[in-house]
Amino acid sequence: MNILMIEDNESVSEMMQMFFLNEGWEATFKYDGKEGLDAFLAEPEKWDMITLDLNLPSMDGMMVAREIRKISSTVPIIMLTARDSESDQVIGLEMGADDYVTKPFSPLTLIARMKALHRRSELVDKIAVTADDDQTFDVETNHFKMNTKTREAYLDNHPIDGLTPKEFDLLYTLAKKPRQVFSREQLLELVWDYQYFGDERTVDAHIKKLRQKIEKVGPQVIQTVWGVGYKFDDSGVA
Structure with a gap:
């Protein structure tokens, strides 16, 4: 992988550099928020992974x-954060982070999470390459359909735009088994590919963003089952 690490603590960067080298990964380090963003904007196609500190200069x-x-x-x-505030972590996920790790962290834990995210990203890329205008829908109901090859989702033939890979995978996991209730723990394991050790806030944050995108084109099809989790149900769509 080619990694962009935006982290103002040089000792953390130096420590992670050794682990990245051990994995055979290349890494570029930036110690300032604006410098890190500029590095991404200069070559947005270059990076396979970004680790991003919450507290950065500028x-x-x-x-x-x-x-x-x-x-x-x-x-x-x-996102890497020294804060242990639930609101900070949820906001970070809502801003577009796929995952967060709270400092102090184990380098091996960060490496494991990076590998899990990268596996998902590679799978998405392979599916996209083989899409080739395939119009076969993997999920299709009276109001909703999804194509995992083209990574497209439609509600009453209106495209649900701007889905991130995690949001698409989350929607697909729910939609392929309509009305089945999934606990947060089940969704963490199925969508994120590893255990989050009981941290369920990432599911709630992604569900919130996903609902916002669905509501732009039609009625809500992701239902909360209080005390249990979430389910997909479009049977009430007019």
Whole structure:
């Protein structure tokens, strides 16, 4: 992988450099939010992964993530934060981060999460390459359809635009089994490909963003089952 690490703590960067080299990954380090964003904007297709500190000089991680997402909805972003505030972590996910790791962290934990995100990203790329105008829908109901090859989703023939890879995978996981209730723990394991050790806030943050995009084109089809989790149900769509 080619990694852009935007981190103002040089000792953290030096530590991670050793682990990246051990994996055979190339890494570029920036110690300032604006410098990191400029590095991404200069070569947006270059990067396979971005790790992004929340507290940065000149431009904080929230702003950097938001600007990156204006250019790319697919590049994986892991936010690193010294804060243990639920609101900070949820806002980070809402700004476009795919995952977050709270400092102090184990380098091996960060590497494992990066590998999991990269596996998902590679799978999306392979599917996109083989799409080739395939109009076969993997999920199709009276009101909703999804094509995993073209990574397209429609509600009453209106495209649901701007879905990130995680949002698409989350929607697909729910929609392929309509009305089945999934707990947050199940969604973490199925969509994120590894255990989050009980941290369920990332699911709620992605569901919130996904709902906002669905509501731009039609009625809400992701339902909350209080005390349990979420389900896909378009049976009430007029």
